[in-house]
Every structure is written in structure tokens, then in C-alpha cells.
Amino acid sequence: MLFKTNIFVLCFLINEYLHHVLSQNDVINEERKIKLAQGYPLDSLLNFTELTAEYGYRSEEHTVITEDGYILTIFRIVKGKRCLGPIRRPPVLLMHGLLLSSDCWLDSGPDSGLAYLISDACYDLWVGNVRGNYYGKRHVSLNVTDIDFWQFSVNEIGKYDMPATIDYILKHTSSKKLNYVGYSQGGGTFFIMCSEREGYCDKIGVFIGLEPDSRNTNTKSIFCRIAAELYQDFQPLLTEIGLYEAVPWGGVVQQIAAFLCKDYVIADTFCRGVMYIIDSPHPNSVETETIRVLVGHFPAGTSVKNIVWYSQSLNVDVFQNYDYGTAGNMEMYNSTKPPAYNLSATTTPVVVINGRNDFLTPPPDEEWLTSHLPNVIEHYIVEDPLWNHVDVAYSKLTSKNILPKILQYLYEYSDVI
Known part of the structure; x- marks a missing residue:
């Protein structure tokens, strides 16, 4: 009798779960129908697995739980649609930058998006996400409305998210090492990991930094400087009124951007102009259709x-x-100033790729970075004089300007399965 009761309860729970999921899907599909009728491009409404499937790539969704309880969704493209040979190993991890998500590597389409291009070169590609973006807004015990959920910066991303993601991939693939491609913040958090977590650099065959972030002393973007400083000035007020999340996906900024930039003319003029203000101008680099799509996934949110x-x-x-200020630093670090990260701990072979026209991580800061790393095997300056920060994720010139250098080093540090 008890067995039958348990079976009944199990069936009831499964039925309720399926009903909930299907109901959610119905809502999502209905919202998409409305937005499609309003002129939103389909790709801007799709998530990672849906986008890859649309273009004939099979991707997997995986769940990573960090040491401090954050639940991250990451993705895997086992084999690219255009890969005709055997898969190379070790696996490759591709990490996004600030306010982005894994979807940024798909927004420019299969001829330009790095997730497509690297998997097409026959690499077992894993695409990560970090806490705070829309693929990283779950926790084992905290809610996103809790202030404690948002008490993180790049330090916690490097200290917890990167090690957890790397360990998961290595365990799942039975690999001893992986190769890491990190863009902007995705590069900076790698250096933090190496500084704060002993032994993790040894799990990486080669690190390829795409405009990797470290110090930002020479950042030339006036827009980004003003925006960041406003957040700092208003942080106490934002905390007081319970706003701990910055520019979330689905928030006012993202919704307005997606609504305005869905229009082709506005995307090609106003939205392109805003992009140039955030970084620097590079005419004929990012397709107008890519701008229409990327605003469906950007900004993705952070703390x-x-x-x-x-x-x-x-x-x-x-x-x-x-x-944290003098008093807070004494409490946290037993020092009046925050400690500098130990860049000499990054013993992994490092390749740095950057452009001359990058206003966010400009050449002087990249040169400073490479001068402090002990094992830089190449610091490559993109030949295109207008190559900038945004181009890495969204340019139609990716396959020409940076892909060959990326594949050169992935090939050098890989074997055929």
C-alpha cells in the first residue's frame, strides 16, 4: 500500500512539474509571438541552445555549483557543424566579459561568432557564464532579492566561479587540462584565480587573453568612466533602497535598447552611435543585424x-x-589598502591579443599587464588599426583578425582524440 502511495505521489509531482514547465513555455512562446509581430529579430529572443540549434549546431546545457553556492548554467558544443575531422583535446573554455553572457559568442552568427568558429575547428568547446548574469542568478540558499546574493565582484568570480567551472569540465571530460580563452573580464578573473587559488593554473594548457582586463588606469571611454563612477557615488543610496543589481537583463536599460534597436534604421544610426561612444568607432565592423540581435542579450547584468x-x-x-575603505580594508585584509593580485602566479603559457583602438582595455594597460606576467609566449597586436574592444564578440571581421591567432595556439596545445 505504501509503495502504491509513493508511486502516486511521484507521478503527481512529475505531472505538476511538467505542467509548470509547459505553462512557462507557453508564456515564453506567447511573448515571443508578440515580439516577433512587433519586429524583434528572432535571434534576439533565443537562448544559447535555441540559437545553436537554429543554425544546425548541437549544444548541451550543464549546471555548475560553486564552492559558495552559486548555480551557473554553462554550455557545450561537442562538435561544430563544419568540423569534418576528429575532435581535438583538451577541451576549450570560452569566457565572456563584463555585462555579457555566453550568448555574446553567437550574436554575430555562424560566420563570425567565436563559439561557432572554434567548434567548427573541431574543438570540444565549453562556453561559461558567471554569477549575476541571467544564466547565473540562482543559489543553493539565497534569493536574488537578498543583499548577500549580490555581495561579489571580480574577486569572487575569479576565486569561485572559474575554479568550479574548470573542475566540472575536467571531471565531465576526464581531462587533466583544458585550454582557456578569456575576453576582457573573462581574462582578468583568470589572473585572479591564479593568484588566489593555488594549483589552478596547472590545470590550463594555454591561456589566450582577448583584450584581457587587469588594471584600468588608462581607460579612454568617457562614457564608461562616468557610468562606473556614478555607481560608486550612488552605491550607499542604491543599497539603502534595495537595488543591488546593475543593469540587469530584462531591466529598463535592456528593454529600451532592445525595443529601439530592433528597428533597422535606428540600429544602424543611433544604436551604432551609442556603441561607438561606449568604446570607439570602427565603421563596417559590426553588422547592423548583429546590433539588432545583441541587444536582446545585452546588458546581461552584474552586481x-x-x-x-x-x-x-x-x-x-x-x-x-x-x-572597502581604510576601516573595511583593515577588517577584511588587515591592511589599510586592498592587496594587489599576484600576477607572477600566472605560470600558465599566456597569449595576449589586443587592438590599438581599444578604449576599454587600451594598449598601455595591456603592455603593463604583459610586463608583469612571467610566461607570455606572444603579445599579438591586431593588424587592423581600428580593432577595438567590442569587436572581439561582435565583429564580422573576427575570422580574419583574431581567429587565426587563437587557432594557432589552440592547435599547438592540443592533440587529436
Whole structure:
């Protein structure tokens, strides 16, 4: 009798779960129908697995739980549609930058998006996400409305998200190492991991940094400087009124951008102009259709505390931890100043790729970074004089300007399965 009861309860729970999921899907599909009728491009409404499937790529969704309880969704493309040979190993991890998600590597389409291009070169590609973006807004015990959920900066991303993601991939693939491609914040958090977590650099065959972030002393983007400093100035007020998340996906900024930029003419003029203000102009690099799509996934959200860290980094000439002020630093670090990250701990072979026209991680800061790393095997300057920060994720010139260099080193540090 008890067995029958348990079976009944199990069936009831499964039925309720399926009903909930299907109901959610109905709502999502109905919202998409409305937005499609309003002129939103389909790709801007799709998630990672849906986007890859649309273009004939099979991807997998995986769940990573960090040491401090954050639940991250990451993705895997086992084999690219255009890969005709055997898969190379070890696996490759591709990490996004600030306010982005894994979807940024798909937004420019299968001829330009790095997720497509690297998997097409026959690599077992894993595409990560970090806490705070829309693929990283779950926790084993905290809710996203809790202030404690948002008490993180790049420090916690490097200290917990990167090790958890790497360990998961290595365990799932039975690999001893992986190769890491990190863009902007996705590069900076790699250096933090190496500094703060002993032994993790040894799990990486080669690190390829695409405009990797460290110190930001020479950032030339006036827009980004003002925006970051405003967050720092208003942080106490934002905390007081319960706003701990910065520019979330689905928030006012993202919704307005997606609504305006769905129009082709507005995307090609106003929205392109805003993109040039955020970084620097590079005419004929990012397709107008890509702009229409990317605003469906950007900004992806982070914590106010993380933006404040970036504001702090604009005014110091080192790559350092979060600054809590003199009293807070004494409590946290037993020092009046936050400790600098130990870049000499990055013993992994490092390749740095950057452009001359990058206003966010400009050449002087990239040169400073490479001068402090002990094992830089190449610092490659993109030949295109207008190559900038945004181009890495969205340019139609990716396959020409940076893919050959990426594949050169992935090939050098890989074997055929």
C-alpha cells in the first residue's frame, strides 16, 4: 500500500512539474509571438541552445555549483557543424566579459561568432557564464532579492566561479587540462584565480587573453568612466533602497535598447552611435543585424559592487582587490589598502591579443599587464588599426583578425582524440 502511495505521489509531482514547465513555455512562446509581430529579430529572443540549434549546431546545457553556492548554467558544443575531422583535446573554455553572457559568442552568427568558429575547428568547446548574469542568478540558499546574493565582484568570480567551472569540465571530460580563452573580464578573473587559488593554473594548457582586463588606469571611454563612477557615488543610496543589481537583463536599460534597436534604421544610426561612444568607432565592423540581435542579450547584468570595483580600478595603477575603505580594508585584509593580485602566479603559457583602438582595455594597460606576467609566449597586436574592444564578440571581421591567432595556439596545445 505504501509503495502504491509513493508511486502516486511521484507521478503527481512529475505531472505538476511538467505542467509548470509547459505553462512557462507557453508564456515564453506567447511573448515571443508578440515580439516577433512587433519586429524583434528572432535571434534576439533565443537562448544559447535555441540559437545553436537554429543554425544546425548541437549544444548541451550543464549546471555548475560553486564552492559558495552559486548555480551557473554553462554550455557545450561537442562538435561544430563544419568540423569534418576528429575532435581535438583538451577541451576549450570560452569566457565572456563584463555585462555579457555566453550568448555574446553567437550574436554575430555562424560566420563570425567565436563559439561557432572554434567548434567548427573541431574543438570540444565549453562556453561559461558567471554569477549575476541571467544564466547565473540562482543559489543553493539565497534569493536574488537578498543583499548577500549580490555581495561579489571580480574577486569572487575569479576565486569561485572559474575554479568550479574548470573542475566540472575536467571531471565531465576526464581531462587533466583544458585550454582557456578569456575576453576582457573573462581574462582578468583568470589572473585572479591564479593568484588566489593555488594549483589552478596547472590545470590550463594555454591561456589566450582577448583584450584581457587587469588594471584600468588608462581607460579612454568617457562614457564608461562616468557610468562606473556614478555607481560608486550612488552605491550607499542604491543599497539603502534595495537595488543591488546593475543593469540587469530584462531591466529598463535592456528593454529600451532592445525595443529601439530592433528597428533597422535606428540600429544602424543611433544604436551604432551609442556603441561607438561606449568604446570607439570602427565603421563596417559590426553588422547592423548583429546590433539588432545583441541587444536582446545585452546588458546581461552584474552586481553594483562589481561595477564599483571597476570604478575603483580607474584610479589606481595596480590590479588589486576590492577597496572597502581604510576601516573595511583593515577588517577584511588587515591592511589599510586592498592587496594587489599576484600576477607572477600566472605560470600558465599566456597569449595576449589586443587592438590599438581599444578604449576599454587600451594598449598601455595591456603592455603593463604583459610586463608583469612571467610566461607570455606572444603579445599579438591586431593588424587592423581600428580593432577595438567590442569587436572581439561582435565583429564580422573576427575570422580574419583574431581567429587565426587563437587557432594557432589552440592547435599547438592540443592533440587529436
